[in-house]
Amino acid sequence: MKLGFTPAEEAFRRECAAWLEAQLSGPFRAIRGATGLVACVEQRLAWERVLGRARWSVIGWPERYGGRDASLAEQVIFAEEYARAGAPGRMGHLGVELAGPTILHFGNDAQRERFLPKIAAGEEFWCQGYSEPNAGSDLAAVRTRARLEQGPRGAEWVIDGQKTWTSLAQFAQWIFTICRTEAGSRGPAGLSYLLVPMQQSGVTLRPIRQITGEEEFNEVFFDGARTPAEYCVGRPGDGWKVAMGTLAFERGVSTLAQQMRFRNEFEQLVAAARANGAARDPLIRQRIAEAWIGLRIMRYSALRMLSGGREGALPPEALTYKIYWATWRRRLGELAMDVLGPAAEIARAAPYEFDDLPRMFLASRSDTIYAGTNQIQRNIIAERALGLPKEPRGDR
């Protein structure tokens, strides 16, 4: 057990900080602190490319694919400095945090060579095509079908069906998706994990507006969409295992960056409470203290979780992590509203655009839903961590 950092690691910290400061007080000044996922898109896409060129995009990846082979300590440091500098939320996060690690871990060499450098360079963006209208919590109920066909360019998957709630699909060149490739199969069996190009006539989008007023997620329709046979990650029919691996990455190193975002939000909230006098209210003071305790708990939990796991397989304590942060942030959102009082109600701009804290309140209504709802998380903890009997299903 050692909590501090070595002199070499501290030097690395200074290097990160200096680079970030130069960029964010220079060419990227305008997007310093940008949070909402769909604000200032062009500049943020440019920022992803600059991060990539300087090899700061995916430092934990092997050098050969655009990373730095960074240690866990270095990844922690970079995440801290990134947030401290007020660098913008990562537009590329679905590629960097989900698609990339999945391909790195479960893909073959050809797939790694084809996809990873483009993700690292900020040249290709990804979205996640899991959920369907009738497959939300029950993800294994997906119905989108794919069949192999001999086409003019060789064997191809031909895909028909619909995905929904697909975040950032409007900016993505690729979607990683699970489809039913064995006709007549049910549940987790017979699914395959396919990588599909978005810019083709067989793929159409319909943006869905969120309660924040933004259009961040979408419906994605596949009507005879095509992708080469070799863009299946893992063996055909083994898609469920790969999909679960991706979900584990969702709770992996990316949690560090997320925590630092939380910390920024917390600090913004405290500043607002000081500025408007809410910080003198004993009820608010108490809740601020509780929120800070929660932040520390998350930090130590994440460090423990990341130190203990093997790649692609998180230790059992990781099962408890999602519900903790989701519930914490939902509460932080509510605290922000109470700190701001009536000022929280006023939109920054019509028709429906809010300052960071009220926006965070609205956005935090979704934390306990995406990436596994709180109820599903509790089922997972009860069944997988505690070994309680499985819930009965209605249909099997």
Next chain:
Amino acid sequence: MQFTFSEEQAMAAQALRELLDDVCSGADLRALADGAAGHGTARWERLAAMGLPGALAPEAAGGMALTATDFVLLAEEAGRAALPEPLVAHAGVAVPMLAELAAAAARGNVAQALEQAAAGATIVIVADPCEPFSAGLDCARRVLAGAGPEQVGLFARDELSVSLQASLDPLQPLARVGVPAHRASLLPDQPALARALWQRARLRATAFAAAELLGLAARMVEIAVNYAGERRQFGRPIGSNQAVKHQLATVQVQLEFARPVVYAAAAMLADACTAPPESPVPALTEARIAQARLAAGAAADLAARTAIQVHGAIGYSWELDLQFYAKRAWALGVRHGERGALARRVQQLLLGGIIEPGPDRLFLN
């Protein structure tokens, strides 16, 4: 002692519910929010035809001379429908204040304004000088406002500087109201009375907001219960999972326990309003109203959070009508005194010597 509503009271609420089901559906709210429809003058006329704008106005002014106890159920129905027009602010807060001003023989044409307001011909809004923003100014023709809490003026909306701003609640923009300093108060020699009138207006606004929050909470539970019965995952309705059922049952418990607190506060408010306006509102009444507002606000917050959760991702989308009820609840939740200030009122009641604590005293009032 009788802790029930009369048949007439219940019937009036039922009639309003039926009217609002008809003219204030989720689809109507969406049309307004998306700019596809303007404010419902037709809707307001139907409300006026029921006499509701003048519910609390004296009969002499053409009103129904109802009390806060009668009105609390109507406010609950307005909440339940997330009614965009300011029926509660007008009939529950502005009209009684106009009536009090008229009775205090204030200068100006207050009596006539009262009659027009009671008939629903003009919408009047109270812009409390102690609140930063007011809702309902997009609909109002007249405004009760003051350059400070010791002044009261009745203004045409155009005489004021009113900057409407989009709000968390897409159906009710808010406005900061600027009052011209040179206009004389309607109560030039009675600053204490002016203060008392503002205080009463604030108490009515708070108590009736509590009632609206009850209605909103009940509506959100209803919507979530319906969805939980229809939506299927894992081969069965999601509502057959205890994890879903228990969440909704927990809201129901909070809601049913908030209800009587709000009703009792309304009854105490009605009592307090029979006294002449310059006599101070009993501290106990004030504390009870604060308590009711806290209880109803907690129920509505929990209802909003739970209803969204039960819907999953679609609960987070703009496409579901649920958002209108949730957003009204959040918006009301940060108005009329923040939670801390309300809780301090209750603390003062208990610890500040307003009522003596002790087993023999605590439940007397």
